Amino acid sequence: MIKVLIVDDHHLFAEGVKSMFKPEDGIEIVEHTKNGNTIPSILDTMTIDTILMDIDMPILDGIASMELLKSKGYDVPILMLTMHQSMKQIKSALEKGAQGYILKDASKAELVQAIIDTSQRKNYFHSKINEQLFNYFRGKNLNKNNMQELSEREKEIIKCVADGMNTKAISGILFISEHTVKTHRRNIMHKLQVKTSPELIKLAIEKGII
Structure with missing residues (x-):
């Protein structure tokens, strides 16, 4: 029997999850707490095989709770159960040591697995x-590979854009036509899969071009 601790400030939700499981599922919700501060004392008094934890909670949220557990040397697998599906939240959870990440609209079969x-x-x-992670890392790899495909002229134009120059100014400083500048900018945006100048500048900074 897998013994699970639920960490979620919504009591009714936690009770609903608890009532889902039958003995044949091999899962037992043995304890529920509303914030991460109380997790250490629970782990000190009972055996927990998995922690099922939300991100948004009062006093100590899910991300901070994982930091607390790590700092105190606890090593219990953590499954995030949340409504958040932004890449920022997913990355934070994984970086802090979450073993898994599942949304609250998941089916019982998914949650059991x-x-x-x-x-x-x-x-x-x-x-x-899974789809978001795939697209995120695929985009990272594409940006990395395409960054290497930039010509020296295109890199010069990126630096000019970062300096706040418009098409006319870039044309003058690089001694090329405005039409050529526009063509280069269009090609750069396409290669790096960005749509705006701020996105271009941010990516160029991350990759060390500027």
């Missing part, structure tokens, strides 16, 4: 999260 996998220290991600 997620808890089983997490308890065995296997990673589990909700299908929507």
